[in-house]
Amino acid sequence: MANMKHLEVxxxxxxxHGSQKHHIEVRNEGFLKELKSQKNLKYLSLRGMSGISNLLNILQLERLETLDLKACHNLETLPNDISSLRNLRHLNLSDCYLLDKMPRGIEKLTELQELKGFVIGSHTKTACTISDLRNLEKLKQLSIHIASKAVVKEREFEGLKEMSALEYLKISWGTTETSYCDIEIILPPNLKKLHVKRIPENSIPEWLKPGKLPLVLNEL
Known part of the structure; x- marks a missing residue:
């Protein structure tokens, strides 16, 4: 690969995408060191690969626009200096079940248009929050997972109302505790698609009632 100087994808x-029979497992993430010479790489997919616990070796890929990490089940952390991937437009972290927080730096990825798998976990001091994302003016798609025993800051979801470019939003709950039903969510004004999954309540919360939904919404 070192001789492939023009590799972009x-x-x-x-x-x-949905095949569970196709399983890839690596001993460790050491093989990612070979990517440091790929200065033109724009698209990288490690989807479904087991055995990767950190991604420090990809931070030199400054031209990267798409990073697909869906179902990397051993991925535990994201690099704190992920902001070095300043051209990133699409970031998929869905089904990375060991991630328990998002590092600060994601809010500096100002070219992001799609962010899937944003986790609200138990760590808040060094974690990126929903409110931090309000400066991502190009973000059109966002999926959020509220993990079990997550610490949700007061008024954290109010930042969504300032995200005028957001058209697709998915929120899922990984807990059955009814205390998480009190989270006040203010939806973005131009939202067209809203998916909610496993709300820990038997009745519809106030923010999800018809009078609270954006007028341009066409899929629920």
Whole structure:
């Protein structure tokens, strides 16, 4: 790969997005060191690869626009200086079940248009919050997972109302505790698609009632 100086697209993970039969496991993430010479790489997929616990070796890929890490089940942390990937437009962290927080620096990825798998976990002092994302003026798609025993800051979801470019929003809950039903969510004004999953309540919360929904919403 060191001789491939013009490589722009690299798919190392699953080709079939929903296939569980296609399993890829690596001993460690050491092989990612070989990517440091790929200065032109714009698309990198490690989708469904087991055995990767950190991503420090990809921070030199400054031209990267798409990073697909969906279902990297051993991924525990994201680099604190992820902001060095300043051209990143699409970041997929869905089904990375060991991630328990988002590092500060994501809010500096000002070219982001799609962010899937944003986790609200138990750590808040060094974690990126929903409110921090309000400066991502190009963000059109966002999926949020509220983890079990998550610490949700007061008025954290109010930042959504300032995200005028956001058109698709998904919120899922990984807890059954009814205390999380009191979270006040103010939806973005131009939201067209809203997906909610596993709300820990038997009745519809106030923010989800018809009078509270954006007028341009066409899918719920």
């Amino acid at each position: 690299l798919q190392l993970g699953r080709w079939l």
